[in-house]
Structure formats: structure tokens, C-alpha cells
Amino acid sequence: MYEHLMENIGGPVAFALEFGDIVNYFSPYTLTLFILAFAFTVLAVVSRPERQIDIAFGGDAYTAKVITLQEMRFRRFMAIACGLASMGAMVSGDIFNFTLFTSMVGITNVGIVAAVRNRHVLNAAYEYGIVAMAATLPLFGGAAIILATTGTLSIWELSSGTWTVPAVAKGLLGLGVIGEGMAPFYAAKAEMFRAPGAPYVIMCSLSSLLIFLRVIEIIITI
Amino acid sequence: MIGYLVSATFTGLLMLGIHRKVIARIQKRPGPPIWQEILHTLKFSFKSTWVPATASRTLFIAVVLIGIGIWCAALFVVTEGGSVLILFGIYMLHKIVEHGYGLSSGSPYGKFGGVRSVISATSEIPLFVTIAAIYLFTHSLIISDIVAYQAVHGPLLLSVPPAAVAMYLVLLSKMPYGPFSIVESKELVSGYKTEHFGVWRAGLEVCNGLKTYVLLYAAVLIFIGQFPIWAMLALMLALLVSLSFVCALSPMLSPYDSVTVQTLATAFMIVYIIALVVMA
Amino acid sequence: MRRETAFKVMSAAALACIAAWTAMIAGWIPAFAAMAVFIVAFPVFVIFLALWWMYSQGKEDIPFIGY
Structure with a gap:
């Protein structure tokens, strides 16, 4: 057992x-x-997107999708932004910064697939965007309640054991992150992965998994 | 340490072979010999290899390396008594690796395997409820502390049985041929593995061997406790055979049914945790 | 990639593993540093060992599209 609660x-x-x-x-x-x-951000920077093959149902025909360079440039930019936001969320010692990075992950996730010319993908991105936007309310609400009841947002301070963070604030924080793309709200997100450009699309699911993993640590710690 | 890494890989592959054999015997088939998975790995490593023309080359190769790397890290976390959160973080990130396998080739089968692996992300949620339950008892998530707690208070399997059941479900959803293995279901050819052939597939098998070893070892360590290595192996084998029974006797669920069952399990676990906290 | 390149990368990874292991046993570097080396070098070793055994100069192919 370590002295500081957080280290356990x-x-x-x-x-x-x-x-x-x-x-x-x-x-x-x-x-x-x-x-x-x-590592995955570096992969998004250095790897070229794959060329996606689709099968035409009911026959042997298959088609290769053609994607313009300009579209891929924009999506790569968004993927890198998403990677930076998730890296920020991983190291942040401040709950408010964490929520900001989390909502930025939500925005960039929509950005990664927003340039794709595919009706299903765009519909899914739109639905995901609405859920992510709605989820920012409990996210920031949770952070606000923590600040209002304890007077600090520092994870280090909160984990020292001198503060009691209300369970509702932890719940709201968790709900907000789940809304950014974990079960059960990821149903819309799964459709977004039909989009070509694997190195960029992977950042969508990676970033939401990472912020979820981090919020688990934060919720147990504070 | 290198020796341990290599032997863990081979033990894991042998366990996957035993898994197949047990399933086959329950289904009244002769089944492959138990060292089949080891032979598979060697066979694939000798096959001619290239990268598909449509693939995203860097990602196609990098996910194989990352897949093996993260499970090496998981093995060290378990053996050195690190934080159980790291282990489960790696377990979740294995999903991203599966996803990368599936999407990087451009093949439709791989893509659907990858998409299914995203859909089945619910299988990870019981895990965190399990962690919360463990934390309520041990007040620490460091594996060495959990082991020390069990040495004093008896195995966690007896004190938090629902958490052990949730962990069992998590193991089950990662076992091949199980009710939840929708990512490699046969209507998708081989799911996310379809395009990784030859050397890449051998790498994937190494990753699977390590993963099986680490997950079984961690389950025994966290819920029963630390024993000498032969006893650990015997307990892991017992756990594996019980998993094989479930896999042999249950059909593969459809993707949405699989998600529903896992969601229900999560909901049950959340209710259990709330009950625990309220009683405390 | 040529077979010689695969062999060189494989040997480099193997040497890195052995060096880290020796240094850890001798107490020159802490255990976690050795583990970090293993985590990076072991996958490289596995893949390049297999590539050294067998890397065909075969032509690239389109993905599997059905029976």
C-alpha cells in the first residue's frame, strides 16, 4: 500500500x-x-489510407472507392487533433481541463468522418454529434458540482482524502464521458467506421476508449 | 524474464489447443492435437508473405507489432504486481488492435470484423464494474496489494462472487469459438483476421497466445490468489476447461444478441455495486 | 524488403533484448527499463524472425473477395 491514495x-x-x-x-x-x-497519433501521421474494396451484392462484382487527396488531408488533420486532445486528457491533472479535452475529442471525432461522401456515414456522424453535444451538459455539470462543493478541481488535491466529492458529480462526469462514444451510445459511432481511411477512423474509437479509461481512474481517485 | 515471456507465449498457445480439443471431444469429434495452435504459428511463419495492394501498409504492419507489444506489457504488469487498471486498459485497447487489423486491409470482410469489434465494446464494461467491486474490498488496485489482501481475508471469489462471474463473462467474450466471438464468425470468412496471412498471422497467433495466458493468469491471481507456478497452471487449466464447456455447448449469438446479453450483465453488476455501496 | 535486411533487424532486436536482460541482472538498469526494451523489441524480433525465414518477393494481390 502506498501513502498517497492515488498511488494505490x-x-x-x-x-x-x-x-x-x-x-x-x-x-x-x-x-x-x-x-x-x-503511438496511434504517429501512425495517423505517417500511414497512408487504405483503398477500400466493396462487394456488389448478388454478383461477383467488386468496386474500389476513390477518395480525393484533399478530403484525406482534412481528415488526417482532424485525426491528429483528436490524438492531441486525447493525449491532453491522459496527462491532465485538472478535472476541468479533462472535460475540455473530452469535448474536443467529441468534436474532432465528428470532424474525422465529416468529409466522407457517404450518406450512412454522414447520418451516423450527425447522430453521434447530437449525442456528444448533449453529453457535454452532464460532463461540465459534473465538473461544476465538484468545484462548487469542494472549491478545487485538482485531482491531486481531491485524492488526498480531505474532500468528499458527491456521488452525483462522479456519476455525471462518467455519464458525460460515456456519451462521448462508449456503450450504449456508441451505436451511432459504429456506423461511422464504415468510412474509408483506417488510420484516421481508428482514432475515433481509440480516443473514446482512452477518455473512458481515464475517467474510470478519476472517478475512483477523487 | 525473456524465458518467461517465450514460455508464456507457448503455454498460451498450448492452452488454446487444449480449448479446441475439449470443445471437439464434447461435440463428439476427434479434434486436432493439443499442440495444433503451436504448429499453426510455426506454419504461418514459414508461409510466403506480402501486404495486400489496397492496404494501408504502415498500419497493416504496425498493428501486429502493437498487438504483441501490449500483451508483453500486460504480462509484465501481472507478474510484477502492477496496477490492475493497466491490465484492463490493455484489454480494452486490444479492441483497437482488432479494429486496426480489420480496417487496414481495405477488404470488406476485415472491415465488417472490425466494425463488429467496435459494436461488441460492451463486453468491456462489466470489467470496470468488476474493478469497482474489487476496490470496495481491497482499497487498492495494485495487484500485489490484492494478492496480499487475499492472503489475509481469503479469496475474492468467495467475498465478491458476482464480480468473479462478470470477470468470467469477460474471459468468455475473448475466447475463440465462444458465444460472443462475433468478430471472427464464419460468415465473415475469418473476420478481422481475413487479410493478415503468413508472417502477420503468425504474429497474431503469438499475440493470442500471450493474451490467453495473461487473462487466465490474471483471473486466477485476482480472484483466487498467488500460488506456486504449477498450482497456478493447474487452476488456469481448470478455468480454461470450464470456459471450453460453455463454448462447446452454446451457439454463437447474433451480434445484437451478444451485445444485449453483455449489456444485461453490466446492468446487473451496476445494481450489485450500488447495493454494496448502500449497505456499506 | 530483402532477406538480409530482415535478418539484420531480427538480430538487432534479439541483441537489444539480451543486452537489456544482462544489464538488468547486473543491476545497471532498473527492471522497468528492461521491460520497456522487451515490449518494443520482442514484437519486432518475432515478426522479423518469421520474415527472415520466409519473405516472398511475390506480387502484391488484391484482398480476398469471395470464393
Whole structure:
């Protein structure tokens, strides 16, 4: 058992950077998540998209989709932005920064598929956008309640055991992140993965998994 | 440590072979020999290999490396007594690797396998409810602390049986030929694995071997406790055979049914956790 | 890629693993550093070992599109 409560959850803190009461830290857990976010962002930067093959039903015919370079440039930009937002969410020691990065992940996820010329994908992106937008209300609401009841948003401070964070705030925070693309709201998101451009599309699901993994740590810690 | 890594890979592959054999015997088939998966891995590593013309080359190769890498990391986390959250984070990120396998080739079958792997993301949620239940008892998520807790208070299997059931469901959803293995269902040829042939497939098999070993080892470690290695292996084998029975006797569910069953299990676990917290 | 390249990468990965292991046993580097090396080098070793055994110069093919 470690002295600081937080270290019993993600492991001993390897590095901490203080900005006043806000402490950005790397525990083995957040470091693992950060490295994975980084690795997939690098992949989005360096890999070229695949050429998707579709089968025409009822015959042997198949078609290859043609995608313009301009469209792919925009989507790559969005994928990199998404990777940066998830990296930020992994290292942030401040709940408000975390919620900001989370909502940025939601926006960039829509951006990654918004340039695709496919009706199904665009419909799915639209539906996902609405859910993600609605989910920001509990997300920021949760952070606001935490600030109102304890007077601080620093995860480090909150984990010291001197504060009692109301369960409803934790619940809202969790609900907000789930709304950004975890079960059961990912149903719309699954359709978005029909879009070509695997290195970029993967960032959609990676980012929501990562923020979900991080919020679990935060909810248990505070 | 290198020796442990290599032997864990081969033990995991052997366990997958035993899994197939048990399923076959229950279904009154002779079944392949138990070392079949090891032979598979060696066979694939000797086959001619290239990257499909339509594939996203870098991603196609990188996901194989990442797949093996994350399960190596998981093995070290389990053996060195790191945080159980890291292990489960890796378990969830395996989904992204499956996804990458499926989408990177441009093949329609791989793509549907990848999309299904995203749909079945519900299988991970019981895991976090399990973690919450464990935390309520042990007040620590470091594996060495959990083991120490069990040495004093007895196995967690007896103190939080519903969490153990949820963990069992999680293991079941990662076993091949099980009711939840919709990502590699035969109507999709081989699902997300379809386009990874030859050396890439051998890499995937290594990843599967490590994954099987790590998950079974972690399940025994977290819910029963730490024993000498032969006892650990015996317990893992017992767990595996019970999983094989479930896989042999249950049909593969349709994708939406599989998601529904997993969601119901999650809902049950959440109710259980709330009950635990209220009683505490 | 040529077979010699695959062999070189494979040997480099194997050497990295062995060096990290030796350094850890001797106490020159902490265990987690050795593990980090294994996590990176072991997958590379596995894949390039197989590529060294068998890497065809075969022509690229379109994906599997049906029976």
C-alpha cells in the first residue's frame, strides 16, 4: 500500500509537474495510456489510407472507392487533433481541463468522418454529434458540482482524502464521458467506421476508449 | 524474464489447443492435437508473405507489432504486481488492435470484423464494474496489494462472487469459438483476421497466445490468489476447461444478441455495486 | 524488403533484448527499463524472425473477395 491514495490506483507517480494546486502527473497507468495515444497519433501521421474494396451484392462484382487527396488531408488533420486532445486528457491533472479535452475529442471525432461522401456515414456522424453535444451538459455539470462543493478541481488535491466529492458529480462526469462514444451510445459511432481511411477512423474509437479509461481512474481517485 | 515471456507465449498457445480439443471431444469429434495452435504459428511463419495492394501498409504492419507489444506489457504488469487498471486498459485497447487489423486491409470482410469489434465494446464494461467491486474490498488496485489482501481475508471469489462471474463473462467474450466471438464468425470468412496471412498471422497467433495466458493468469491471481507456478497452471487449466464447456455447448449469438446479453450483465453488476455501496 | 535486411533487424532486436536482460541482472538498469526494451523489441524480433525465414518477393494481390 502506498501513502498517497492515488498511488494505490494507477501505481506510484513517476513524474509530477505542479502549476499551483493543479498537478499534472504520470502514473504508470496514465503513462501507458499516453504512450498508446501517442503511438496511434504517429501512425495517423505517417500511414497512408487504405483503398477500400466493396462487394456488389448478388454478383461477383467488386468496386474500389476513390477518395480525393484533399478530403484525406482534412481528415488526417482532424485525426491528429483528436490524438492531441486525447493525449491532453491522459496527462491532465485538472478535472476541468479533462472535460475540455473530452469535448474536443467529441468534436474532432465528428470532424474525422465529416468529409466522407457517404450518406450512412454522414447520418451516423450527425447522430453521434447530437449525442456528444448533449453529453457535454452532464460532463461540465459534473465538473461544476465538484468545484462548487469542494472549491478545487485538482485531482491531486481531491485524492488526498480531505474532500468528499458527491456521488452525483462522479456519476455525471462518467455519464458525460460515456456519451462521448462508449456503450450504449456508441451505436451511432459504429456506423461511422464504415468510412474509408483506417488510420484516421481508428482514432475515433481509440480516443473514446482512452477518455473512458481515464475517467474510470478519476472517478475512483477523487 | 525473456524465458518467461517465450514460455508464456507457448503455454498460451498450448492452452488454446487444449480449448479446441475439449470443445471437439464434447461435440463428439476427434479434434486436432493439443499442440495444433503451436504448429499453426510455426506454419504461418514459414508461409510466403506480402501486404495486400489496397492496404494501408504502415498500419497493416504496425498493428501486429502493437498487438504483441501490449500483451508483453500486460504480462509484465501481472507478474510484477502492477496496477490492475493497466491490465484492463490493455484489454480494452486490444479492441483497437482488432479494429486496426480489420480496417487496414481495405477488404470488406476485415472491415465488417472490425466494425463488429467496435459494436461488441460492451463486453468491456462489466470489467470496470468488476474493478469497482474489487476496490470496495481491497482499497487498492495494485495487484500485489490484492494478492496480499487475499492472503489475509481469503479469496475474492468467495467475498465478491458476482464480480468473479462478470470477470468470467469477460474471459468468455475473448475466447475463440465462444458465444460472443462475433468478430471472427464464419460468415465473415475469418473476420478481422481475413487479410493478415503468413508472417502477420503468425504474429497474431503469438499475440493470442500471450493474451490467453495473461487473462487466465490474471483471473486466477485476482480472484483466487498467488500460488506456486504449477498450482497456478493447474487452476488456469481448470478455468480454461470450464470456459471450453460453455463454448462447446452454446451457439454463437447474433451480434445484437451478444451485445444485449453483455449489456444485461453490466446492468446487473451496476445494481450489485450500488447495493454494496448502500449497505456499506 | 530483402532477406538480409530482415535478418539484420531480427538480430538487432534479439541483441537489444539480451543486452537489456544482462544489464538488468547486473543491476545497471532498473527492471522497468528492461521491460520497456522487451515490449518494443520482442514484437519486432518475432515478426522479423518469421520474415527472415520466409519473405516472398511475390506480387502484391488484391484482398480476398469471395470464393
